[in-house]
Amino acid sequence: MFNFCTCVNFKQESCSDEEQHRNSLARKRDLKKSINETCNNPPLTLVSTSERRDYGEDRVINLDAGDPTMYETYWKKMGKKATVVIPGWRSMSYYSNGRSLCWFLEPDLCQQILRLHRVVGNAITEGRYIIVGTGSSQLILAALYALSPPDSSEPTDVVSAVPYYSSYPSMCDYLKTSLFKWGGDAHTYEKEGSYIEIVTSPNNPDGSLREPVVNRSGGAVLHDLAYYWPHYTPIAAPADFDLSLFTASKCTGHAGSRIGWALVKNPEIAMKMVKFIELNTIGVSKDSQLRTARMLSVISDSCEQAGSTSDNRSESFYGFGHRLMTERWCRIRQAVKHGGMFTLPDFPTAYCNFLNQPTETRPAFAWLKCEDEEEDCAGLLRRHKILGRSGVSFGCSPKFVRVSMMDRDDNFDLLVQRISKITAAPNSEH
Numbered sequence: 001m002f003n004f005c006t007c008v009n010f011k012q013e014s015c016s017d018e019e020q021h022r023n024s025l026a027r028k029r030d031l032k033k034s035i036n037e038t039c040n041n042p043p044l045t046l047v048s049t050s051e052r053r054d055y056g057e058d059r060v061i062n063l064d065a066g067d068p069t070m071y072e073t074y075w076k077k078m079g080k081k082a083t084v085v086i087p088g089w090r091s092m093s094y095y096s097n098g099r100s101l102c103w104f105l106e107p108d109l110c111q112q113i114l115r116l117h118r119v120v121g122n123a124i125t126e127g128r129y130i131i132v133g134t135g136s137s138q139l140i141l142a143a144l145y146a147l148s149p150p151d152s153s154e155p156t157d158v159v160s161a162v163p164y165y166s167s168y169p170s171m172c173d174y175l176k177t178s179l180f181k182w183g184g185d186a187h188t189y190e191k192e193g194s195y196i197e198i199v200t201s202p203n204n205p206d207g208s209l210r211e212p213v214v215n216r217s218g219g220a221v222l223h224d225l226a227y228y229w230p231h232y233t234p235i236a237a238p239a240d241f242d243l244s245l246f247t248a249s250k251c252t253g254h255a256g257s258r259i260g261w262a263l264v265k266n267p268e269i270a271m272k273m274v275k276f277i278e279l280n281t282i283g284v285s286k287d288s289q290l291r292t293a294r295m296l297s298v299i300s301d302s303c304e305q306a307g308s309t310s311d312n313r314s315e316s317f318y319g320f321g322h323r324l325m326t327e328r329w330c331r332i333r334q335a336v337k338h339g340g341m342f343t344l345p346d347f348p349t350a351y352c353n354f355l356n357q358p359t360e361t362r363p364a365f366a367w368l369k370c371e372d373e374e375e376d377c378a379g380l381l382r383r384h385k386i387l388g389r390s391g392v393s394f395g396c397s398p399k400f401v402r403v404s405m406m407d408r409d410d411n412f413d414l415l416v417q418r419i420s421k422i423t424a425a426p427n428s429e430h
């Protein structure tokens, strides 16, 4: 259907720091002028909400979402290597590659996805179709649409083992489709017939490494591998599944670009997923795809330049992420121990084929459990000006709370300080 479309492959252009500075001064001048001239329009915001930060020690720190802002320091250092300029006339078409099953996938992005998986060794890409989505969130819905039998008399149950990613239940149910519905905890799922199990590994929220638990005929498995990257977990073997999902949000930290990708074995499932995205958003932003292609290429370059010894690997993007996460996990464990109010899960150590050394899982979230009589762990943190997400959202007890480990340094420092001061009430018997 899209064969008439030819694919334009172009080089992304970068500009010097001086040029950027001049452009930015000119932009600011123009902006001021336009604000003065257009007093009837709402004022333009010069600083985004995420940049408008309050440095007061009393401020509330919001660690409820998994916003990966800790990677900003790395990307700032990359400067123009990671700067993408897209001229106004480029990527105007809906189409990217008319000959590809995923007709809106930019060839540059496709190449860089294949290259990064090869460099990191975390997924087999041979014999898979690559489908790009507006974040892996869109791909989860596309996959549920594609995996649900269309002629079933009732909606297919979608299950995941507790604690599961808090968005799965609402993603399944908010449109009230007759194709699928949220079926709850995979551990207690007993119904016969078709079902879809989402397996998230490493898991959000608790960082555990997971496998399917239902294992019955008539089921399909969707592997959400958002966190299967060397900064979060040892890469013990390449993922080799029928349908797996990855996202730039957690791989490079560019959550704002909204790019995810699926590796899909079955061509019919792949075509249905493409159809879903076509109906939903008529493809995926080319600008975002090109930016993501550049980020992936910078990461692969950093890994290739670092070479293969464990010392050198620490210089790559994943070396940076691994060092930062290791340091953060060490600090939060110390703070938890000092306060005595919470516990954290333990993680196994395994050999990481990418870093060429044994490493421990260092998840993107801390899954805190209140060991005191306190029943509402999120409420307790809120009283200490820390916003986290209650265990209830993940199908668990309110004695658990999830906080992001991926925020900027200043917020993480405050988290550690505050956690270490939340102490367990002295036992009345002593």
Ligand SMILES: Cc1ncc(COP(=O)(O)O)c(C=O)c1O
Pocket: 066, 134, 135, 136, 137, 138, 165, 200, 204, 224, 226, 246, 247, 248, 249, 255, 258, 259, 260
């Ligand atoms: C397990 C998991 N899957 C999917 C997503 C969605 O990511 P995206 O930003 O690509 O939509 C997230 C985001 O936090 C996640 O934790």
